[in-house]
Amino acid sequence: MQPEPSALLEPVKQIAREAGLAILDIYDSGNFELQQKDDESPVTSADYAANDILVAGLKALTPKIPIISEETTAVNLTQRQAWKRYWLLDPMDGTQEFVSRSGDFAVNIALVENGWPVMGVIYWPTKNTFYYAIEGQGAFKQKSAEPVPISVRNIDQDERNIKLAVSRVQKKDTVTRYLMDGYDYEMVPLGSASLKSCFIAEGKADCYLRIGPTGEWDTGASHCIIEEAGGRILDSEFNGLSYNKRDTFANPDFMVLGNQDIAWHDVIKPHKTTRKLTD
Numbered sequence: 001m002q003p004e005p006s007a008l009l010e011p012v013k014q015i016a017r018e019a020g021l022a023i024l025d026i027y028d029s030g031n032f033e034l035q036q037k038d039d040e041s042p043v044t045s046a047d048y049a050a051n052d053i054l055v056a057g058l059k060a061l062t063p064k065i066p067i068i069s070e071e072t073t074a075v076n077l078t079q080r081q082a083w084k085r086y087w088l089l090d091p092m093d094g095t096q097e098f099v100s101r102s103g104d105f106a107v108n109i110a111l112v113e114n115g116w117p118v119m120g121v122i123y124w125p126t127k128n129t130f131y132y133a134i135e136g137q138g139a140f141k142q143k144s145a146e147p148v149p150i151s152v153r154n155i156d157q158d159e160r161n162i163k164l165a166v167s168r169v170q171k172k173d174t175v176t177r178y179l180m181d182g183y184d185y186e187m188v189p190l191g192s193a194s195l196k197s198c199f200i201a202e203g204k205a206d207c208y209l210r211i212g213p214t215g216e217w218d219t220g221a222s223h224c225i226i227e228e229a230g231g232r233i234l235d236s237e238f239n240g241l242s243y244n245k246r247d248t249f250a251n252p253d254f255m256v257l258g259n260q261d262i263a264w265h266d267v268i269k270p271h272k273t274t275r276k277l278t279d
Contacts, residue, residue: 020125094192104191110220120224
């Protein structure tokens with residue numbers, strides 16, 4: 001019998017911390033190798049060090065649960081579709097932030113059951129901070145001994161000020177062209193995509209539009225956290241994201257939406273993802 005997510009939470013957090021500390025050691029030393037993957041995204045020796053720790057730790061903890069990670073060889077869809085449960089990992093979300101030394105990078109671990117993330121653990125090494133959630137049990141932030149429940153910002157649906165989480169390096173018009181007139185948009189700059197979602201989950205921002213390539217590992221952990229905090233992650237046409245249903249792990253453009261009292265269709269213009277996804 002497979003263990004319940006609640007029984008796995010604390011050991012998974014410990015594994016995430018160990019991976020995060022390994023990243024931090026390399027980050028503080030300033031001595032790392034930087035390479036380009038086939039998709040031209042950056043990868044460092046810190047990504048691989050974190051991946052090794054996560055994979056070894058999770059295999060020891062749950063030897064019967066398979067693992068998908070951004071930094072390991074992909075498993076074909078036919079084999080994956082037989083999995084009712086698997087770990088979905090991004091060993092270091094925010095590699096470019098690691099390279100640019102902003103500190104905004106995080107370890108992401110999701111447990112996916114029947115195509116849905118039922119547990120998400122995100123560890124922010126430079127802040128020694130966890131964000132985590134289990135389906136049906138709420139979302140939490142933990143910086144010290146005691147975790148604190150978190151939720152999306154409590155705003156009235158008629159409020160015209162929207163706090164928009166944005167990348168420090170992306171051109172602002174990449175996302176602002178999809179915003180409707182009639183609102184005041186306050187920009188909240190941050191690095192890693194998953195940390196932007198966590199900011200929305202804890203009420204520091206209201207919305208994040210991700211325009212550009214990502215994989216399912218970029219959203220798995222934060223998806224559970226934001227949903228448990230009262231928000232949603234949807235694709236750019238306001239449809240739900242899916243997991244383990246395509247040949248590739250590519251996500252469409254997506255948006256992380258906070259308080260669901262906001263009429264988000266009046267705030268954001270839907271659009272089709274320009275790159276091709278394989279169904």
